[in-house]
Amino acid sequence: MTVTTERHTGLLVGERTMSTEELRALLTQKYAFIDRKWDLVFWVTATFVVGAACFITYILFAGDWDFWTDWKDRLWWPTVFPASAIIIASALQYIQWRAWRFPTGATYTAVCAWLVVYIGRALWWTGMHDYPFNFIWPQTLVLGGILMDMVLLLTRSYILTSLIGALVWELAVWGTNYIMLWPFLQPTEWMGHIMTLADVQGNAFIRTATPEYLRIVEVASLRTFVGETQYVSILFGATLCFLAYWVGQFIGRYLAVWPIGKFIKTP
Amino acid sequence: MSTAPVARTGLRTGVRAYGPTDWLGGWRALFIGSALMTLPFVGLTIWSFMWWTAGFDKTHPDFTTYWYRLFQAEIVAVFAIAAVWWGWLIRSGRALAKQAVVTTAEKVRRVAVFWAYIALSSMILYWMAGYWPNWDGAWHQTLVRDTALTPPHITMFYFTFPMGIVTSVATYIYGATRLPELYSLRKGVHWAFFLLIIASVLETMQVAFNEFGHAWLVVEEIFAVPYHWPFVTYGWLAGGIFALWGETVLYLFRVAKEHAQLQGGEVAAQERYAA
Numbered sequence: 001m002t003v004t005t006e007r008h009t010g011l012l013v014g015e016r017t018m019s020t021e022e023l024r025a026l027l028t029q030k031y032a033f034i035d036r037k038w039d040l041v042f043w044v045t046a047t048f049v050v051g052a053a054c055f056i057t058y059i060l061f062a063g064d065w066d067f068w069t070d071w072k073d074r075l076w077w078p079t080v081f082p083a084s085a086i087i088i089a090s091a092l093q094y095i096q097w098r099a100w101r102f103p104t105g106a107t108y109t110a111v112c113a114w115l116v117v118y119i120g121r122a123l124w125w126t127g128m129h130d131y132p133f134n135f136i137w138p139q140t141l142v143l144g145g146i147l148m149d150m151v152l153l154l155t156r157s158y159i160l161t162s163l164i165g166a167l168v169w170e171l172a173v174w175g176t177n178y179i180m181l182w183p184f185l186q187p188t189e190w191m192g193h194i195m196t197l198a199d200v201q202g203n204a205f206i207r208t209a210t211p212e213y214l215r216i217v218e219v220a221s222l223r224t225f226v227g228e229t230q231y232v233s234i235l236f237g238a239t240l241c242f243l244a245y246w247v248g249q250f251i252g253r254y255l256a257v258w259p260i261g262k263f264i265k266t267p
Numbered sequence: 268m269s270t271a272p273v274a275r276t277g278l279r280t281g282v283r284a285y286g287p288t289d290w291l292g293g294w295r296a297l298f299i300g301s302a303l304m305t306l307p308f309v310g311l312t313i314w315s316f317m318w319w320t321a322g323f324d325k326t327h328p329d330f331t332t333y334w335y336r337l338f339q340a341e342i343v344a345v346f347a348i349a350a351v352w353w354g355w356l357i358r359s360g361r362a363l364a365k366q367a368v369v370t371t372a373e374k375v376r377r378v379a380v381f382w383a384y385i386a387l388s389s390m391i392l393y394w395m396a397g398y399w400p401n402w403d404g405a406w407h408q409t410l411v412r413d414t415a416l417t418p419p420h421i422t423m424f425y426f427t428f429p430m431g432i433v434t435s436v437a438t439y440i441y442g443a444t445r446l447p448e449l450y451s452l453r454k455g456v457h458w459a460f461f462l463l464i465i466a467s468v469l470e471t472m473q474v475a476f477n478e479f480g481h482a483w484l485v486v487e488e489i490f491a492v493p494y495h496w497p498f499v500t501y502g503w504l505a506g507g508i509f510a511l512w513g514e515t516v517l518y519l520f521r522v523a524k525e526h527a528q529l530q531g532g533e534v535a536a537q538e539r540y541a542a
Contacts, residue, residue: 055396210409
């Protein structure tokens with residue numbers, strides 16, 4: 001094999017690029033004790049921490065806009081929810097791309113988070129507290145994850161993924177969930193007032209510790225931008241997604257990967 | 268990773284019926300540990316569904332019967348579990364440290380068991396940050412917040428959070444005593460363990476700030492209030508768990524390489540003898 005016939009994979013090993021043949025030899029090499037069970041155990045058991053991390057991040061930064069249909073407004077929901085959900089997706093994207101060159105981190109995170117939130121909503125919110133599922137349905141991040149992973153695969157660049165992928169994530173997360181929200185935005189008359197079906201749900205199902213005066217929807221004067229509120233919010237949300245993507249990169253780089261082989265010296 | 272049928276032949280220790288990477292061999296700890304970890308939370312869930320209506324009012328006698336007693340039992344249980352689990356790990360670890368030679372198969376088995384411990388740490392983080400917060404949200408947004416001892420808090424803050432500390436410390440003790448090439452205390456405290464343990468410690472301590480914030484700033488339950496945010500940022504520290512997975516994978520490759528060299532040496536010796 002000559003250097004000129006080598007096909008390069010782009011996988012850096014030290015200061016040189018590994019050839020396809022070298023990579024193939026590495027992948028087909030037989031190792032004692034190393035089999036697919038390790039992969040399976042990792043992918044299954046990491047589900048818990050990844051799903052929980054993504055869930056707790058967006059639930060405590062933007063959970064109120066996630067729980068209820070009547071909180072999903074034009075102004076705050078597309079601004080804060082996608083940005084808080086991208087953080088762990090970005091961290092996992094870094095970890096999986098760095099470890100295996102798998103462009104799967106965001107999708108994996110989205111699926112794990114969906115499992116966590118679905119179990120919670122079904123068991124506690126509906127099972128115990130009797131809220132109808134169409135009032136508290138879990139949002140999906142899966143399409144956003146797939147598209148953001150595609151951006152990483154095509155660009156092979158975290159910087160470009162943060163710029164393009166974050167915008168794609170924002171649009172996909174908002175778009176897919178907006179389809180589910182759409183039926184609840186239909187206008188209706190209730191006790192002499194015109195409101196959405198989502199508003200009716202919020203009034204019909206009492207939340208004693210979250211009274212109406214706490215509902216943060218359409219707050220601020222952006223709603224005076226007639227017909228443009230949502231688009232301004234989405235663009236601002238994409239900007240926040242870009243920033244939050246790098247928060248996730250920090251977690252992936254310095255909390256998940258950097259500690260390998262590092263010790264705090266004790267006297 | 269590639270499959271390796273060569274691994275199993277002739278490499279069992281002889282005293283164990285299954286190989287280090289057989290489901291019933293090294294991975295058995297994963298199944299037993301997962302079942303043991305799940306059991307108390309299934310029990311607490313059933314308890315919660317049965318007696319949640321007794322938890323509305325802390326001044327009611329039923330609250331004392333069903334929830335305050337549970338709170339007390341949890342505190343006792345956490346200390347008892349920590350004492351037994353950590354004590355067994357340290358005691359058996361000291362005995363293992365006296366072994367002069369550790370076979371390759373045993374090294375691999377210990378990594379598999381270590382992964383079971385990491386899995387338990389992952390699971391407890393789910394119970395801490397995924398499972399109970401759902402009930403906490405459902406409860407506080409719709410019912411009441413009269414004290415720090417509401418039913419979702421009793422299951423989450425006073426059992427699950429401390430169990431996070433117990434589990435992550437147990438994982439550290441296992442690593443330090445069974446995988447000294449990686450995590451020997453002589454090298455210092457590994458950063459990944461420090462991050463994993465401190466995440467659970469800070470989460471538990473954050474409970475106080477949370478209650479303080481609710482008493483002082485916003486009594487009602489807006490989930491996005493700033494005094495909830497430390498729960499998130501402290502939780503991020505648990506990202507150190509990935510360093511444990513990554514580090515042990517690299518170690519496995521090293522062990523496999525050493526094993527291959529040993530095997531190669533044996534083959535070469537046999538060839539010389541045959542010649």
